[in-house]
Amino acid sequence: MSRIVDLTSPIDPRDLDFVPESMPDLALVIAPKIDYHTHDAWGLDFMVTSFGCDPDDLPRREGPAGEVLREISTHCGTHVDAPLHSGSLCEGRPARTMSDIGLEELYRPGMVLDVRPWARPGEAIPVEGLREAIKATGRDIEEGDAVLIRTGQERYSLGEPEYLNYPGMSGEGTRFLTGLGATVLGTDAVGWDRPIPAMRKAFQESGDAGHIWDGHYAIQDKEALIVQQLVNLGALPPAGFMVGFFPLKLTGTSAAPARAVAFLRD
Incomplete structure (x- = not known):
């Protein structure tokens, strides 16, 4: 027998009342x-x-x-990003859309990397933190794994400043995980990368374009599917479970809202 844990954020139009006036486009990924x-x-x-x-x-x-x-985005709520979202090419080939991805690719052995000790608001999660979190699961990442990043964002709700100042992933960290074999990358944060204001500040101060959306752009080098706005990662063991991400069957899109579910053995 399996126990089911729902990892999906509820989509509630009342949450639109908490979207900052300075970020109106955020509404599309929060709720219709x-x-x-x-x-x-x-x-x-x-x-x-x-x-x-x-x-x-x-x-x-x-x-x-x-x-x-x-007024609903394909990136609304808990959703799966197809490689197309990160660019028109992936591994030198035309990037796949949601309708190119089979359900078997979205039902995978899962791991939770608890990176809370290394997570800092608005900053990238260091690779060393990812390494230590992998060790804590008791096994290595294997080809085809779904790796879920627990940043601790479950502490905050939309409307609190901390909700939008989340820890994120860098290009280096993303390539580290895909290089180990992860094919699905999930996070409990609103976005996979650092918040846009943090990336913008780093770019303007350094002039280094590598700070721009580098977590997503890394998917162009090694394909993976990104899942954002997960919840309940604290209810999962570090490893030893299956996880499924079941997106709407949309044709040719870069993403789709999904029901994310973990299956735990009793």
Whole structure:
């Protein structure tokens, strides 16, 4: 028997109230706007129009409920990034889209790297911290593993400053993990890389373009799938479980919202 742990962030349009006014584009990856169609209004009208019936012909004078999602990104909530998100080429070939990726690639042995001792707000997680976290799991990364980074962001909620000043991954750290064989890379942070203001500051101070979105650009060198906005990583063991990321079956996209689930053996 397996025990299921849900690793998926809830998508709640009420969270849009906490998106900073200075970052309006963030709303698209937090939640869609949702029109709620109720049984006794839209649903009732739909049934009366569709069937030519009287409202009293329907149980409790109700039709179906339904919702319409508006202004939603393929990167909304817990989601999987296809290689296409990181660039048009990956390993010298046209980068794959979500519809190029089979479910078997998204159901993998999982590892949780607890990097909280090395995680600093707005900074890159050092490779040495990744090495030590791997040792703590009791096994090496193997080809095809899903490696989930626990930064400690579960402490914060949208609306708190710390939520958007998260620790992130560098190009060096990303290449380190893919070089060991990881094919799925997950994080409990909003983004895989450091926050944009932190990367922008590093770039402007150094003039080094290597600070720009380097965690994602590293996927161009060695393919991997990136999963962001995970939750409940603290409920998982360091290793010895399977994890599945089940995205919407969208065609030709760079990402898709997904239900992320870990399967633990009793």
